[in-house]
Amino acid sequence: MSTPLPLGSTIGILGGGQLGRMLSVAASRLGYKSHIFEPGANPPAGQVADQVTTAAYEDEAALIAFAQSVDVITYEFENIPTSALDVLESHRPIRPGREALRVSQDRITEKDFLTNLGLKTAPYAQIDSAEDLHRAMGDIGTPSILKTRRFGYDGKGQVRLSDDSDPSQAMQDVADAPSVLEGFVNFSHEVSVIAARGIGGDVACFDPGENVHKGGILRTTTVPARLPGTLRMDAVLIASQILNALDYVGVMGVELFVTREGLIVNEIAPRVHNSGHWTQNGCAVDQFEQHIRAVTGLPLGDGARHNDVVMENLIGADMDRVPELLTEPHVALHLYGKAEAKPGRKMGHVNRVTPAK
Amino acid sequence: MSTPLPLGSTIGILGGGQLGRMLSVAASRLGYKSHIFEPGANPPAGQVADQVTTAAYEDEAALIAFAQSVDVITYEFENIPTSALDVLESHRPIRPGREALRVSQDRITEKDFLTNLGLKTAPYAQIDSAEDLHRAMGDIGTPSILKTRRFGYDGKGQVRLSDDSDPSQAMQDVADAPSVLEGFVNFSHEVSVIAARGIGGDVACFDPGENVHKGGILRTTTVPARLPGTLRMDAVLIASQILNALDYVGVMGVELFVTREGLIVNEIAPRVHNSGHWTQNGCAVDQFEQHIRAVTGLPLGDGARHNDVVMENLIGADMDRVPELLTEPHVALHLYGKAEAKPGRKMGHVNRVTPAK
Numbered sequence: 266m267s268t269p270l271p272l273g274s275t276i277g278i279l280g281g282g283q284l285g286r287m288l289s290v291a292a293s294r295l296g297y298k299s300h301i302f303e304p305g306a307n308p309p310a311g312q313v314a315d316q317v318t319t320a321a322y323e324d325e326a327a328l329i330a331f332a333q334s335v336d337v338i339t340y341e342f343e344n345i346p347t348s349a350l351d352v353l354e355s356h357r358p359i360r361p362g363r364e365a366l367r368v369s370q371d372r373i374t375e376k377d378f379l380t381n382l383g384l385k386t387a388p389y390a391q392i393d394s395a396e397d398l399h400r401a402m403g404d405i406g407t408p409s410i411l412k413t414r415r416f417g418y419d420g421k422g423q424v425r426l427s428d429d430s431d432p433s434q435a436m437q438d439v440a441d442a443p444s445v446l447e448g449f450v451n452f453s454h455e456v457s458v459i460a461a462r463g464i465g466g467d468v469a470c471f472d473p474g475e476n477v478h479k480g481g482i483l484r485t486t487t488v489p490a491r492l493p494g495t496l497r498m499d500a501v502l503i504a505s506q507i508l509n510a511l512d513y514v515g516v517m518g519v520e521l522f523v524t525r526e527g528l529i530v531n532e533i534a535p536r537v538h539n540s541g542h543w544t545q546n547g548c549a550v551d552q553f554e555q556h557i558r559a560v561t562g563l564p565l566g567d568g569a570r571h572n573d574v575v576m577e578n579l580i581g582a583d584m585d586r587v588p589e590l591l592t593e594p595h596v597a598l599h600l601y602g603k604a605e606a607k608p609g610r611k612m613g614h615v616n617r618v619t620p621a622k
Numbered sequence: 623m624s625t626p627l628p629l630g631s632t633i634g635i636l637g638g639g640q641l642g643r644m645l646s647v648a649a650s651r652l653g654y655k656s657h658i659f660e661p662g663a664n665p666p667a668g669q670v671a672d673q674v675t676t677a678a679y680e681d682e683a684a685l686i687a688f689a690q691s692v693d694v695i696t697y698e699f700e701n702i703p704t705s706a707l708d709v710l711e712s713h714r715p716i717r718p719g720r721e722a723l724r725v726s727q728d729r730i731t732e733k734d735f736l737t738n739l740g741l742k743t744a745p746y747a748q749i750d751s752a753e754d755l756h757r758a759m760g761d762i763g764t765p766s767i768l769k770t771r772r773f774g775y776d777g778k779g780q781v782r783l784s785d786d787s788d789p790s791q792a793m794q795d796v797a798d799a800p801s802v803l804e805g806f807v808n809f810s811h812e813v814s815v816i817a818a819r820g821i822g823g824d825v826a827c828f829d830p831g832e833n834v835h836k837g838g839i840l841r842t843t844t845v846p847a848r849l850p851g852t853l854r855m856d857a858v859l860i861a862s863q864i865l866n867a868l869d870y871v872g873v874m875g876v877e878l879f880v881t882r883e884g885l886i887v888n889e890i891a892p893r894v895h896n897s898g899h900w901t902q903n904g905c906a907v908d909q910f911e912q913h914i915r916a917v918t919g920l921p922l923g924d925g926a927r928h929n930d931v932v933m934e935n936l937i938g939a940d941m942d943r944v945p946e947l948l949t950e951p952h953v954a955l956h957l958y959g960k961a962e963a964k965p966g967r968k969m970g971h972v973n974r975v976t977p978a979k
Contacts (some may be wrong), residue, residue, distance in 0.1 A: 271960060272944075290647050293670045296957035296970070311674045313650045440776065549954040549975050558948070567951040571929060571975055587629075591915070594924040597906040600653035604630060613653070618906050618928055 267560040270336050272296035275315065276557060277335030277357065279349075281308020283508060283601040284341035284537050284553075287545075289314045289351050291553035299559065300337040302331045309602045310341075322349040332356035339560045343369045343526060344416045360560040361515040365535040368511065372414045372445045375533065382510055383576040384503060385529045387522075388448035396431040398446060405448040423481065439530065450529055452522035459541035460504035461555045461565050463512045469565040470501045471552065474576075476520070476540050482609065484539045486576040488547060492523065492611050499528050516541070516556035539611070543574040545596045546616040572618045580614040581606050590615055627693050627917040629653035633914060634692030634714065636706075638665020641698035641894050641910075642956040643801065643827075643962065644902075646671045648910035649784040654918065659688045662686070667826050667961040679706040691712035696872065698918045700726045700892050701773050706893060717917040719873040722892040725868065729771045729802045732890065739795060739867055741860060742886045745805035745881075755789040755803060760831055762805040766819065768784050768792050770799040807886055809879035813847040816898035817861035818868045818912045818922050826922040827858045831933070833877070839966065844895045845904060849880065873898070873913035900931035903954045903973040929975045936970040938963050 270368065276292045278285045279301030289299035289310050298315035301308055306439075309315035314335065314612065320327030326348055338359045343366055350366065353359060360455055368378045376386045390401035392411065400407065407430070413422040424430075424438045427447075455478070459471040475490035476483055492500065504519045507530075518538025520531035541552035550566025551556070558566055579586070584606040600613035626979045633649045638660030645669050646656035655672035658665055661679065668674035673691065674966045677684030685706055689695065700723055703934060707723065725735045746854050747758035749768065759766065764787065770779040781787075781795045783803075793801075812835070817830040832847035833840055849857065860877045864887075875886035875895025898909035907915070907923025915923055936943070941963040947953055959972035 272941075272957065273959070284651070290650070292642070293647070293959060294956050295638060296959050298669050298959065312735065313647060313670045314653050315669045380933065461813065546906065549952050549973075564949050566948065567953065571952070584629075591923065592921050595906050595928070599651050600629065600651060602630070602653050602655065616906075 267528060270297070273298065274336040274561070275334065276468050276561070277302065277331060277338040278310065278314075278341060279303075279338065279345055279353075280341035281305065281310040281314075281317065282341055283309055284602075285310035285611075286313055286601060287542075287553045287599075288339070288341065288537065288556060289395060292550065292557045294554060295557055295561070295563065297557065300331065300335050302328075306605070312602050314545055322346045324465055325352055328352045337353060339556070339559055340417050341536055350478075351396050361511070361513050361517070361535045365511045365513055365515075365517070369533055369535045372412055372532075373443075376412075376445070379507070379530050379533075382506055383529070384506070387450045387529060387531070389444045390437075392444040392446050395432040395436045398436060398444075401446040402430070402432065405446055409446055409448050411439060411444050413439050413444050415442070440464075450522050450524060452524045452529065454491065454494055454523050455520060455531065456500060456523060456528075457518055457520045457538065457540040458500045458504040459518055459538055459544065459552050460501075460508055460557075461516045461552075461559050461568075462508040463565045464514050464562045466509070467565055468505045468508055469568055470504055470556070471544055471548065471568045472539050472540060472570045473497060473500050473521075474543055477503050480609070482578070482580060482611075483539045484578055484580075486543050488543050488570065488576075496523065496528060503528060503530065511535075515559045516552050539578065539614075542574075542599070542614050543576040544568065544615055545599065546618050547572045547574040559590070574619075575617040576616070577615050578611055578613065581608040581612065584612050587613075593617075595619065627654070627807070630655065631918070632657050632691065633740045633918070634659065634688060634695040635667065635671075635698060636660075636695065636702055637698035637709075638667040638671075638674065639698055640960075640970075641671055642667035643958060644899075644910045645696070645698065645894065645913060646954075648908065649914045651911060652914055652920065654914065655918045657692050664849065669959050679703045680856070682709055682821065685709045694917055695818075698893055717728055718868070718870050718874070718892045721885040722870055722872075722874070726890055726892045727772055727835050729769055729889075730800075731771075733802070735867075736781075736887050736890075738910070739863055741863070742884070744807045744886060744888070746801045749801040749803050754795045755793060755801075758803040759783060759787070762803055765806050767800050767804050768796060768804070769804060770796050770801050772800070797812040807879050807881060809881045809886065811848065811880050812877060813857060813863040813880060813894065814843070814875055814877045814897040814967055815857045815894055816873060816875055816901065816909050816912075817865055818873045818909075818916050818925075819865040820916050820922045821871055821919045823866070824922055825865055826912070826923070826925055827861055827927045828898060828901055828905065828912075829927045830854060830878075831897050831900055837966070839935070839937060839968075840896045841935055842935075843900050844932075845900050845927065845931050853880065853885060856898075860885060860887065860896065868892075873909050886968060896971075897933075898933065898958070899971050900933040900973055901925065902956065903975050904929045904931040929955065931976075932974040934972050934974070935968055936972065937974045938965040938967055938969065941969050944970075950974075952976065 300316040474486040519536040544551040657673040831843040901908040
């Protein structure tokens with residue numbers, strides 16, 4: 266066990282979006298400062314961070330200066346270029362570690378990893394050509410979904426396939442990128458577990474939340490989730506198994522399908538997760554603080570739920586509803602400070618709170 | 623009614639301590655940016671603000687540049703030099719307004735104001751000399767307490783007087799500053815009401831908290847306070863009366879003594895208040911967000927209490943207890959990012975949460 270970072274230390278955060286923003290605020294509650302690294306100008310996280318570096322992930326000098334100014338490095342998204350990670354890691358620890366990134370940056374690697382742990386996933390096949398896809402559509406069947414192996418996010422780089430889909434066209438739709446074909450799973454609903462693992466190997470999980478997506482984007486998370494006691498236990502055990510196998514440090518989002526045959530792992534995200542935003546108004550220690558605690562070597566906090574919460578994302582034109590949401594009782598509003606409310610863009614969320622039963 | 627400040631506007635905050643810090647974080651949740659004005663270097667609030675100006679309140683050019691860079695000005699402490707306020711106000715609105723500052727910057731003015739509203743205060747007398755004090759000690763009796771009229775904070779500039787106290791010595795102890803002698807009140811406990819008033823005149827109060835002080839510094843606030851229903855109503859009515867009389871915009875802390883004869887006003891603070899920190903983990907909208915809503919013209923939020931909370935301040939060497947507090951269940955930790963834990967210095971607080979009954 267290493268010693269926790271002393272108060273006043275600086276957390277380096279790769280990515281300046283809403284997750285980095287809420288990580289920065291959580292770090293401040295623990296007496297830490299934040300330094301955001303983000304290629305885009307005026308990142309939302311920069312508004313509540315001690316320092317901001319605006320530079321590309323290819324800018325080695327900027328990466329080194331950033332790394333040397335911080336005490337530990339974490340990130341808000343998993344698709345960080347490997348070359349940048351190599352530079353950063355030679356100066357400061359990166360938490361969660363490289364193995365978690367390696368596994369989650371590639372859908373095939375991730376599914377192979379999960380399968381090797383004995384966990385269930387949707388049926389899948391590696392697709393490198395229209396011929397592969399043609400064959401796999403026969404094996405796995407349709408409807409099914411073609412996803413690029415790398416850099417998928419919020420439903421981008423995905424094509425739904427039906428009986429009469431043309432494999433060549435589908436490959437064109439994903440720009441002939443190395444892909445994976447995933448079979449559909451007959452599930453009743455999706456839940457996610459926000460799990461954390463400390464430097465000493467201790468694991469803590471928040472209560473599972475029930476997720477509803479629309480157009481590939483999370484719309485709501487409801488806690489508690491509909492989940493029988495045995496599956497609730499399974500969900501926690503699955504998450505723990507994944508964290509331990511990766512010798513993971515930090516918070517991870519684990520999405521699970523609930524089926525008649527039990528839980529199937531949809532995907533994992535080695536970072537704080539949209540479906541964990543409810544913890545901000547449901548727990549004494551939220552997912553953002555839990556992540557900062559883990560990566561700084563502090564003990565994991567008490568994530569016991571003291572309120573029921575329904576989290577709803579505010580996407581694009583949902584921002585028009587803000588005046589009304591400001592007057593609604595029991596609503597905690599969290600806006601991200603983004604300038605433009607483009608369609609599909611996550612602009613904020615609300616947590617609707619009721620006392621836990 | 624004026625239009626609320628649009629998203630992306632900047633809140634100017636005078637003072638870079640913990641209150642400014644938590645105001646800045648609350649502003650971010652509403653999609654606003656913050657700009658801190660603070661004479662001291664490396665202010666805690668600067669770690670989570672978009673901009674920081676380090677300058678003296680006598681630096682007119684800095685004040686003007688600051689004012690012109692923001693959309694509204696608020697503050698975390700009431701003892702802002704009048705000359706600075708004059709400069710700032712000619713450029714941007716200051717909320718809460720000048721009248722609240724004028725009244726609360728001087729203990730005699732404040733008590734006269736409260737008395738004129740028909741509210742009860744401790745017996746008091748204006749003291750400008752040892753002779754005044756000698757006479758007043760006879761009228762008001764001892765034990766009593768001599769306080770400077772201006773710039774008192776956390777028990778500084780205060781002398782307790784007993785039967786055998788020497789008036790000349792007491793006046794020396796307050797550096798012969800214009801002062802007030804306050805008689806002791808026979809009270810069972812102190813409560814405070816954190817009240818807010820919007821630009822349109824709407825008033826909202828959080829549930830009263832029960833305060834325990836030690837050495838003139840707040841130690842704990844417990845919510846709910848011990849308070850019979852009739853007094854609970856009185857507390858809210860008193861706070862509303864004060865806010866309305868001042869045409870107030872923002873959050874105010876109103877400290878009240880609970881006596882057999884009802885409530886007596888101890889003092890008012892025209893800002894977010896230490897005894898309102900419990901709202902961070904007890905309500906969907908906390909006192910900091912409520913203040914930002916008020917000064918930006920947004921509707922006041924729902925301050926209904928969904929959890930019982932005990933807030934405890936971490937002062938000076940209390941910081942040694944942080945490792946233990948990090949492992950205590952139901953504890954939400956809030957540290958202020960201050961470098962040195964000097965005796966008497968507020969370094970952070972914890973909110974101990976239990977679900978509301």
